Amino acid sequence: MNGLFEHHILSLIVFLPVAAAALLFTRTSWDAPTVRRFAMFVALLVFALACYATSMFLNQSATERGQFHLVERLHWFGDTDSLAPVHLQYHVGVDGISLPLLLLTAFLTPLAIWGSFTGIQDRCREYYSLMLLLHGAMLGVFCARDLLLFYIFFEFTLIPLYFLIGIWGGSQRTKAANMFFIYTLTGSMLTFAGVLYLGWKASLLPLGADKTYEFSFDLDRLYELAAAGYLSLDVQWWLFLAFFAGFAIKVPLFPMHTWLPLAHTEAPTAGSVMLAAVLLKLGTYGFLRLSLPMLPEASVALAPFVSILAIIGIIYGALAAWVQDDVKKLVAYSSVSHLGFCLLGMFSLKMAGLQGSLLYMVNHGLSTGALFLIVGMIYERYHTREFAKIGGLARKMPVMTFFLIVFTMSSIGLPGTNGFISEFLVLLGTFNSSKAEAGSPAGPLGMWYAIPAASGILLGAIYMLHMARCVLFGPLKEPGHGFDSSTGLTQDLTRREIGILVPIAAVCILIGVYPRVVTDITAPALQSQVLTRAHHMVKRGPAPAVAMHDVAPVSNRCEVEVAR
Amino acid sequence: MNIVALHPMVHGLLPELLLVGGASAILIVGVLGARALAFPLSILSAAGAIWMSTRLAILPAEATAALHIDSLVAFTRLCTLLVGVLILLVNRHVPEEREQPEYFSLILFSLAGIMLVSVANDLVLLFLALELVSVPTYILIGLSRKDVRAQEATGKYFFLGAFAAALMLYGFSFLYGAAGTMQLFPAGGETRSLAAALARPEILADKLTLVGLLLVIGGLAFKVAAVPMHFYVADVYQGAASAMTGMLGFVPKFAGFIALIRVFSMTGWVLSDGMFWLLWAMAALTMTVGNTLALMQQNVKRTLAYSSVAHSGYMLVALLAGPGGLAPNAADTESPLRNGLSAMLFYMVMYGVMNLGAFAAVSCLRKTGDEGDDDSVERLEDASGCARKHPWAALALAICLLSLMGMPPTGGFLGKLYVFSSAMSSEAGTARAMPMLALVIIGVLNSAIAAAYYLRIIAACYLGKPADGIRASRCRMLHVGLAACAVLVMALFLRPGVLFDRAHSAVADMGNKPLSTETSATAELTAK
Numbered sequence A: 001m002n003g004l005f006e007h008h009i010l011s012l013i014v015f016l017p018v019a020a021a022a023l024l025f026t027r028t029s030w031d032a033p034t035v036r037r038f039a040m041f042v043a044l045l046v047f048a049l050a051c052y053a054t055s056m057f058l059n060q061s062a063t064e065r066g067q068f069h070l071v072e073r074l075h076w077f078g079d080t081d082s083l084a085p086v087h088l089q090y091h092v093g094v095d096g097i098s099l100p101l102l103l104l105t106a107f108l109t110p111l112a113i114w115g116s117f118t119g120i121q122d123r124c125r126e127y128y129s130l131m132l133l134l135h136g137a138m139l140g141v142f143c144a145r146d147l148l149l150f151y152i153f154f155e156f157t158l159i160p161l162y163f164l165i166g167i168w169g170g171s172q173r174t175k176a177a178n179m180f181f182i183y184t185l186t187g188s189m190l191t192f193a194g195v196l197y198l199g200w201k202a203s204l205l206p207l208g209a210d211k212t213y214e215f216s217f218d219l220d221r222l223y224e225l226a227a228a229g230y231l232s233l234d235v236q237w238w239l240f241l242a243f244f245a246g247f248a249i250k251v252p253l254f255p256m257h258t259w260l261p262l263a264h265t266e267a268p269t270a271g272s273v274m275l276a277a278v279l280l281k282l283g284t285y286g287f288l289r290l291s292l293p294m295l296p297e298a299s300v301a302l303a304p305f306v307s308i309l310a311i312i313g314i315i316y317g318a319l320a321a322w323v324q325d326d327v328k329k330l331v332a333y334s335s336v337s338h339l340g341f342c343l344l345g346m347f348s349l350k351m352a353g354l355q356g357s358l359l360y361m362v363n364h365g366l367s368t369g370a371l372f373l374i375v376g377m378i379y380e381r382y383h384t385r386e387f388a389k390i391g392g393l394a395r396k397m398p399v400m401t402f403f404l405i406v407f408t409m410s411s412i413g414l415p416g417t418n419g420f421i422s423e424f425l426v427l428l429g430t431f432n433s434s435k436a437e438a439g440s441p442a443g444p445l446g447m448w449y450a451i452p453a454a455s456g457i458l459l460g461a462i463y464m465l466h467m468a469r470c471v472l473f474g475p476l477k478e479p480g481h482g483f484d485s486s487t488g489l490t491q492d493l494t495r496r497e498i499g500i501l502v503p504i505a506a507v508c509i510l511i512g513v514y515p516r517v518v519t520d521i522t523a524p525a526l527q528s529q530v531l532t533r534a535h536h537m538v539k540r541g542p543a544p545a546v547a548m549h550d551v552a553p554v555s556n557r558c559e560v561e562v563a564r
Numbered sequence B: 001m002n003i004v005a006l007h008p009m010v011h012g013l014l015p016e017l018l019l020v021g022g023a024s025a026i027l028i029v030g031v032l033g034a035r036a037l038a039f040p041l042s043i044l045s046a047a048g049a050i051w052m053s054t055r056l057a058i059l060p061a062e063a064t065a066a067l068h069i070d071s072l073v074a075f076t077r078l079c080t081l082l083v084g085v086l087i088l089l090v091n092r093h094v095p096e097e098r099e100q101p102e103y104f105s106l107i108l109f110s111l112a113g114i115m116l117v118s119v120a121n122d123l124v125l126l127f128l129a130l131e132l133v134s135v136p137t138y139i140l141i142g143l144s145r146k147d148v149r150a151q152e153a154t155g156k157y158f159f160l161g162a163f164a165a166a167l168m169l170y171g172f173s174f175l176y177g178a179a180g181t182m183q184l185f186p187a188g189g190e191t192r193s194l195a196a197a198l199a200r201p202e203i204l205a206d207k208l209t210l211v212g213l214l215l216v217i218g219g220l221a222f223k224v225a226a227v228p229m230h231f232y233v234a235d236v237y238q239g240a241a242s243a244m245t246g247m248l249g250f251v252p253k254f255a256g257f258i259a260l261i262r263v264f265s266m267t268g269w270v271l272s273d274g275m276f277w278l279l280w281a282m283a284a285l286t287m288t289v290g291n292t293l294a295l296m297q298q299n300v301k302r303t304l305a306y307s308s309v310a311h312s313g314y315m316l317v318a319l320l321a322g323p324g325g326l327a328p329n330a331a332d333t334e335s336p337l338r339n340g341l342s343a344m345l346f347y348m349v350m351y352g353v354m355n356l357g358a359f360a361a362v363s364c365l366r367k368t369g370d371e372g373d374d375d376s377v378e379r380l381e382d383a384s385g386c387a388r389k390h391p392w393a394a395l396a397l398a399i400c401l402l403s404l405m406g407m408p409p410t411g412g413f414l415g416k417l418y419v420f421s422s423a424m425s426s427e428a429g430t431a432r433a434m435p436m437l438a439l440v441i442i443g444v445l446n447s448a449i450a451a452a453y454y455l456r457i458i459a460a461c462y463l464g465k466p467a468d469g470i471r472a473s474r475c476r477m478l479h480v481g482l483a484a485c486a487v488l489v490m491a492l493f494l495r496p497g498v499l500f501d502r503a504h505s506a507v508a509d510m511g512n513k514p515l516s517t518e519t520s521a522t523a524e525l526t527a528k
Helices: A001-027 A032-058 A098-120 A125-142 A149-154 A160-167 A173-203 A219-229 A233-248 A261-264 A271-293 A296-322 A329-348 A349-381 A396-414 A417-433 A447-472 A497-512 A517-541 A550-561 B008-012 B012-032 B035-055 B071-088 B097-119 B123-144 B146-177 B194-198 B207-223 B234-239 B242-248 B251-267 B273-295 B302-323 B330-334 B340-364 B392-405 B411-426 B433-463 B476-493 B496-508 B518-527
Strands: A069-078 A086-094
Touching: A001 A032, A001 A069, A001 A086, A001 A125, A032 A069, A032 A098, A032 A125, A069 A233, A086 A098, A086 A125, A086 A149, A098 A125, A098 A497, A098 A517, A125 A149, A125 A160, A125 A271, A125 B518, A149 A160, A149 A173, A149 A219, A149 A271, A149 B411, A160 A173, A160 A271, A160 B433, A173 A219, A173 A261, A173 A329, A173 B411, A173 B433, A219 A271, A219 A517, A233 A271, A233 A296, A233 B340, A261 A271, A261 A329, A271 A296, A271 A329, A271 A349, A271 A517, A296 A329, A296 A447, A296 A517, A296 A550, A329 A349, A329 A417, A329 A447, A349 A396, A349 A417, A349 A497, A349 A517, A396 A417, A396 A447, A396 A497, A417 A447, A417 A497, A497 A517, B008 B012, B012 B035, B012 B071, B012 B097, B012 B234, B035 B071, B035 B097, B071 B097, B071 B242, B071 B476, B071 B496, B097 B123, B097 B251, B123 B146, B123 B207, B123 B242, B123 B251, B146 B194, B146 B207, B146 B234, B194 B251, B207 B251, B207 B273, B207 B302, B207 B496, B234 B242, B234 B302, B242 B251, B242 B302, B242 B340, B251 B302, B251 B340, B273 B302, B273 B433, B302 B340, B302 B411, B340 B392, B340 B411, B340 B476, B340 B496, B392 B411, B392 B476, B411 B433, B411 B476
Parallel strands: none
Antiparallel strands: A069 A086
């Protein structure tokens, strides 16, 4: 049993939900409560496994955490059993970059499933099997250590989410689902061309110990390929643009964001939560995992372009959020703004910026996921989300008010909540990007990027507080029909709903007070997987003498900031 | 049975003979009145031919001049027959009881035609084999449905098919004039052959040879439904019964592409610039026109018909990539991912299965309770909301459509992967690398366009309001065939090696080295 866990834990995490989804789909005789309990049980089991995997990961010493662990490798096709010197493989593992996102996914999915208990009354069986399918695919993206496998999971997430939006969404669900699917697919098809190109490039080189020529998509091998300087700046440009097409639409970066508000607004609550908390991160994760370490020269060259789009996104998203008349649309546009910060920090190519960016992904997942959950809870009661029809709910729903305020503050980035640390680190990284320090050469950004981006924080406070004011305070406004108790809801939050929100709030505060729970895991990996590779290749010289630069100051500095 | 003692001609053609014999027996049985035996007998003949083709060792090439039996033949036989069994299963409910013997025997004749196309080493035999593929399909379309549109489709398909056949035959006459022989490849002690003649640059570059090649390609473009010979597709596919349309997507296409491989093998895969750009434009247009027209359709069958044009475009990309092997780096020739031909074969078989599955699902879902295939769903509204009442049929349809779209985890995804990676790598390092890359980009963008219309069908099934009175066919065999297609599409994603290795070894001996001189060409081909 121990051996099974040791060697196959990631596969178990990825494929348990998939198998459960298949089982659930065939159980036509199960009634709705059984289906719900089963889905919840599976999701919790996956979370427990993910926690176990984390504990195994944390057994490594700090330096080893920069590497991949829990690796599992299977030949999918090619190699020994085939005539073909082609190497398609199933290769999974986690490092400090993917582990927090894996945990985030495993943590939020059971809560999102729990949150759908009353909202989803129709076609329960299909709904929960699709949720579990989506769950497995998302976990797979973060575990993949092979570019093709990454792409397969990345693409596959579209299918369950398409149905989730299209079947259980709001009034414009079909349009939203189609737009979401086709928009993201168009981008990722171009990424597909880039993936193939890299795989082919890898086949031209006798890499690895066995010195064979293989079509290979193994990330280690592709990193080797890049480190050996086989991707010229020209090629890197094209590859960067190919990856950019897929990832920027997913993020979404400013002019490509038009699918997002519609998909977010029309999706059922759990769909919005998964979309905001995890699926948008697939884009930023792709940039972090593939573009930066593999195509560093192009990343540096195109960083101003990406960053300007990110900054436009930050400001435009915030302004657009401010003028929405629908709470859910407001939260949706806030994602556009927040994800801009993520990219900005990443492209600063500074430790602080990268740390902030990765932390931002986790934090945005927590706070925006929770906000969507609360909006869903309000909607279930009043069947409306319009500012014109609801207001002053603090009088009737004090518990809901408490949580909404907590997550609003976390979203704004109030010191003491998780949002603060990540915003601060991103801006710090961006600001200092142009400075060269010992062991950390100058990055492509600088002060003039940080200053306009910082205005996003101010705007963020404006629109979030505007939302809180309209929904919670002022004169009480309710739609004429009052609240809907047909599914057993009470006026204020039920125990189940409180149970959903408490863990998220606790984690938000925990990260806010002690961010090192995340940064200690991420720092070594960011250094060895991203920064070292990027700097090494930009300089086109031998590997820097100090491979592991001390990451402690960054963490210390942010603690000092928290203390203030 | 001591098959070695048989005449080499008979020996070489045993699987085909068995199939044709089975088909004839079914006709006789039908006349004698035992019509119920027609279907089991047809399955039995196909199974027997499968057994025979796996048992049959490849003949030495010298054995006979008219047959060219190499590893491509083995692949073609096996895949034709395996998909053929699926076609038979899916078509079980289509013909009326009294027409069953003719219907199933014609399917078998058509399958035997494909196998003969791969075997033929003679222009006349090649032409006859191609017509043996097509002529039964003309009749089958008319038989499959009582609707007047089926008669119209038969007429259209027949006249345009005859026109294309004439084009091709005219091209053959030019090729005969250029080479002075009908034989495609040297075999059976005969040294004069088209391949040897075309290996001489002055003959290959001759205007009359080019005219001949162009006419042949034009005629074959009709079989594979490539632009500009694609006009008939929508009307014919719509007119025929859905299950028959599933067959039309595979049978003439497969035969056409095998013939194209043979034609280009004769030229030693030396494409002049003009020929390269012609094929390039044909591939790009076929993909784009097919997808654009499919996007404009409201009828499920017409959508799938035009999408079938687009899929021919993807296969043309792989054909243009050729067998690889001309690349500067010797080690690259080993990698099968750069072998466009095996990519094409892989994609062809995959397409045959997923397309058949999609049409089988359409055939399974019907507007009223009638058996037969006269009123399967056609418009998107007809299929609206069918997932609620018939979750399994809808699931199979969704799997096949997602595979046609090229989404993981389905075989269609690997097909696209294979086709595009071969296109990307085959001409690397030459001046044609950039055009090929452009073709790949056109291809992936086309896949995104295709997603829009496939998604529309899925959306109708899953997201639409349930339509009144939609039923599923009760034919057990159709269910088995449909399930087999859907399962195969998924299984080939998990274990692609089964098909991949066969496709690779089928064409592994083609064009590994440029056949620049007559001697090397002859030596190469006789060695195989």
